[in-house]
Amino acid sequence: MRLVTEHLVLQADPGTTIEIPVDVVNTSDLIDGVTARLIGLPDAATRIEPQLLPLFPGAEGRLVMHVDVPPSLTAGSHPVTVEVVSHGSGAPTQHLDLDLSVAAHPALRLHRTPQLIRARRSGRFLLDVENTGNTALDVTLAASLEDGRSTARFSSERLTVDPGTRTPVILVVKGPRMITGAEIDRTAAINLTASRAHSIAAMEETEQDPDLVAETRVVLKQRPTLSRGLLTALILMGIIAVWAAIFVLGLAQVLGGDPVTKKVATSFYPADRVENVAATTPEGALDKEDGLVDPEIGGTIQGVVTAASNLQPVGRILVQAWRDGRDGPVLVSSAATQADGSYRLVGLFPTSYRLRFVAAGYEPAWWSDRGAVGRGRATAVPVPAQGEAEGLQNIVITGLDASITGVVDQGASLTSLPTTVVARSLDIPDAPTVRTTTDGGGTYLLRGLLAPSRYELSFTTEGYEVKTTTTSVAGGEKRLQPSVVPASADGRITGRVELPDGTPAGGVTVTTTVEGETVAVVTPTVGAVGSFTLENLPTPATYVLTFTSETYGADTTIVDLDAGASEDGVVVQVEAGTTSVTGYLRGPDGNGLGGATVTVGGVAATEDGTTTPTTTTLTSGDVGRFSLSGLAAPGDYTLTFTLEGYAPRSVPVSLDGVSPPPVVEVQLNNKLGGIAGQVYGATDNPYVGAQVTITNGLTTWTATSGGAGSIDGNGGYRVEGLPSGTYSVTVTAEGLRQQTAMVVVMEGLTSFQDLALGSGGG
Incomplete structure (x- = not known):
């Protein structure tokens, strides 16, 4: 395999899309299919046409890579590599090294916080210089003031800002000292000038970009040290002080003869x-x-x-x-x-x-x-x-009566239950007990508490454990108590297992899962025959109960328990020789799929004509879970799962009536397509036993002509579950020449392609 390209150096602007054409020559003696990928720009989106390039021996084809250059890619030269992989002939992977030269696009923004500050002498403003381009900038800041007596000072007047970063600068605007007078606005205009910090030699730049400029304004609203209102108040206070002095001197003359404080015995x-x-x-x-x-x-x-x-x-x-x-x-x-x-x-x-x-x-x-x-x-x-x-x-x-108020938080419970709050004094023997009930929002108020004293507060909510706390109140105190979160009490499930005629069924194992652990009890065969009790169950929760027995088969039921609730009187009927199947249906991502139809195949017809029991997977709670009961055991069944938008799936299930029923885990894939067709030999007759290989360059599927699921008689083949795309289909057989064809698969459709084996193969 040999690679050829027109340009080894590519020019690009950030945020644009470039094309990289690569010519590939198949130098092997076999039909090949090649794919390519770009190495060196992990943040760049890349599309390749075609995704799989089929090549006959000695043939040449072109792969075109469309590369979206990231807007934030820094200016300069970036080495990249095109990797071409063979999926047919087994030729070594080839690499083509290129240089991507990204042009400089300087840009910046100037932010200021706040725009106005009100102070007596000076104000501090935060200026953010943000480099939104792809090259470093040298920035110069200057300020001009309308008032010549004011001053402005930057924490840094010159700075270098790297691309994609923000650099803060402090600006201090200071006005002259003002003792009295009205407020004055001191306005400062900030001017910013920026130029590129350096040129890029590899880009052979000959002209320097024009300087970038930005400006903004800030205002210091300066107020005097003594406002007019304060001056007026000081004058009035002076007048009052003079009159007070005169008054005190007069009282001293009148009261100067107090014998008790004038002399001591x-x-x-x-x-x-x-x-x-x-x-x-x-x-x-x-x-x-x-x-x-x-x-x-x-x-x-x-x-x-x-x-x-x-x-x-x-x-x-x-x-x-x-x-x-x-x-x-x-x-x-x-x-x-x-x-x-x-x-x-x-x-x-x-x-x-x-x-x-x-x-x-x-x-x-x-x-x-x-x-x-x-x-x-x-x-x-x-x-x-x-x-x-x-x-x-x-x-x-004697202390005045105190009060305590607070909130009872029932956490994630959807139902707000009233809570009884009781206060009992711990150090006043004869103190009356004070009680109240929370309102709809969980708030309570305890009035008339003798104080000071220590109190024990108890909180009683239906379905939750009683919670207590201790607090103290001083005389007349209105205490705000921290929120209380009660813990839900454990629940219980009791019931009876019986046959369809009402006869209690003993020896049945009742199992469920509690916090990941399996809990099981067995119904007694003497005394309270058929009864069962599951205690200490965390609430609120949903429990799936499974009833199994070698004699009666198996069945399941679902019980929901609210906070602290118990479910008594659960009655479950089992039939001799029947069992049940439970499991989960999940999607490609592993999450449960609700609303799917589960159909049982292999069930004999009943008296009412029903032949295919069905159920639907749960759409809430334990999403994707399903349960099928009343299946005769022993027996072999087929469970078929169908859901719109997904490819159907069938799985076999074998029930022996003795072992616990299986838990079936099934996954549905997105709706896919397929390829089917007929294989012919050198004499144009259907050929049985040929090897059919289908690949998209990443994954390979195989089939045998004339095997299970063949169409059009002997020599047929079929492969389902293929994602949409272009595939290379190759048929091979010993002593015959292979044939390769390119087939396009559409979503949800089956594409047909017949294949012929030629004579003279090796």
């Missing part, structure tokens, strides 16, 4: 600092203008706060110390309780205080030696100098 100070108590105020006396008392020398009040609901410590409760002033109560100090409910007020003047306890979600309370009371009944707590108030000022406060 002599006994408050350490003895070593008091020399003459009766003379004047001791040195170091604290005037009211100096602020609070140093905590090291002030008095202390401490205690523990617990909740009335569960008698547990409560944290984050605000404790306030109030003293009686000349014009009413005065708030002196405050602190928050710790996690263990304890609090400590320090640095208090030596006098009496009333304690108030407040927090969101709790009823306000005042301390008294009788418990929590209102303000008018509060007990004053005396605080000595440099000491602690007598005893612990403990108190029990």
Whole structure:
């Protein structure tokens, strides 16, 4: 085999289609059929005409390759190879090396994000330079500003962008400082100029492409540091501050005689600092203008706060110390309780205080030696100098009722079932149980929960396992609980196997598949004869039950179980001497084919005249599955599968009535064509036993004339299941000269071709 072409160097533009003609000469003594393929451009779509080129010895033919050059193929020279393969004479594979020169097509796009930025001084814009051509580009960026006082700066003004890539550039536009005034638009025009980064010497380029240009605009809307509204507000605040100062000075003059805070009793100070108590105020006396008392020398009040609901410590409760002033109560100090409910007020003047306890979600309370009371009944707590108030000022406060809301998510279930939600307190013995039911969307709301407390929440849904969780609520809290996904409960299938007259059938094996594993039970022969139970079945699911017995044959039935559901009372009838066949029908891709007709051949006529039992493969659920029951055993049958658009298929099935029925796996191919004809010998008589070989250059089929399925008497041949296309058909026989013919096969049709063997073959 010899290859010849007109051009070893091919010129092409990206995104176009080129033709590569290759002349092939058959240098062997045999009829040959050749095919070709292109190596070196994996992303290029290639079509070859013809797909199979038949050649007689010494003949010459032409293969034309149509190559779609990818639009993204980079400019320059690309080595490619045409591979020609022989399918008849067995000649060695030939290779033809070519150079594909792709012209340069520079192109680019400029993107900017965002187009406008509102800021006080500067804005950052993202510019994307995208090279949409097939050659590298040198890019230059420049910006022009309408306002001479503004500036613009690129992260990179010059860059090289490879073909098919995007390069980001940051542009910072900065305006002059503005203290006051109205907003101003600072517009920047971005100009881009690009030229090819390099020329391609192999292309012998003599002229440089013109520069590429692109432009866009961005706007910095600059706002002043102080807006007009802010200036107005500052002026008003200044006026208010002046009046407030005047007012405070006046109050200081009026209230300056408060005896409690002006001077501290002599006994408050350490003895070593008091020399003459009766003379004047001791040195170091604290005037009211100096602020609070140093905590090291002030008095202390401490205690523990617990909740009335569960008698547990409560944290984050605000404790306030109030003293009686000349014009009413005065708030002196405050602190928050710790996690263990304890609090400590320090640095208090030596006098009496009333304690108030407040927090969101709790009823306000005042301390008294009788418990929590209102303000008018509060007990004053005396605080000595440099000491602690007598005893612990403990108190029990009442929390407001809390609530819990959440969602019950039933997952992929198509039916939304109501869920009963129950809340039980874990630390309040006498707390009432609160329950509710979810709405159509699975949402629930539990109100009136005593708080603070820990609660156990239980979720009960029909068909699902009961789920529990634990949560805590503070006083008055409206808690949003995480979603709950209940797990479906297992199901059960029970029933009875009986004969057509209602007699229970014992010794029947009931099998099904659970998560890929086979589960089987046998119906009892004494006691509850014929009954069966399959438990712990995951739901929701569809189960195929198979009933087999050496005595009664076999049968099947399908049971659907919803979430957590059970199917009781399944009754299946079996007949002595009958069995069933199950299986799957799949397409060329291995997926199930639904809606196909399954016909049983070899069945004897029944009393009502039925001779060909049929069924249809499932179109939903377990798609492609089929089941045929009531077949007499032992017996031999033929199952024929037909579906529009696919070639029919027949398979034999043998039933012995003892072994478990077979599971038939069948695949249908797309509707195909065929080739048939008659073979004649040297005397023009039909020839039996000739070898017929059919090939499309990739796959070979064989047949023997006069074999099974022959047509037109002896010497006929037939090959089915051929994809549409052109085929080489060759007939050979010992001592006779072979003949080869080219035949075109159409989809769904059979092409006829007669063949003649000549005399004098070797």
